[in-house]
Amino acid sequence: MSKWIDYKPGDYQKKFYDIKTLAGHTYYGCWPNAGSFNIGNGERVDEHFVLKVRESTLNDIGMPRRQS
Numbered sequence: 001m002s003k004w005i006d007y008k009p010g011d012y013q014k015k016f017y018d019i020k021t022l023a024g025h026t027y028y029g030c031w032p033n034a035g036s037f038n039i040g041n042g043e044r045v046d047e048h049f050v051l052k053v054r055e056s057t058l059n060d061i062g063m064p065r066r067q068s
Contacts, residue, residue: 016056016064029064
């Protein structure tokens, strides 16, 4: 699994990330788009609330493993 790195707004590529937020929440398998991260179920986290990111671990069909 990749290491957590500090996140700077706008510094992402189009791939799945695990994210840690200012509020202390961790979300797995998030997709970045237009200044926010889709965390599933139609919910988003604004990228300015993201502290750290790492590349998500993908399963054999290329989808992220969403952990609890």
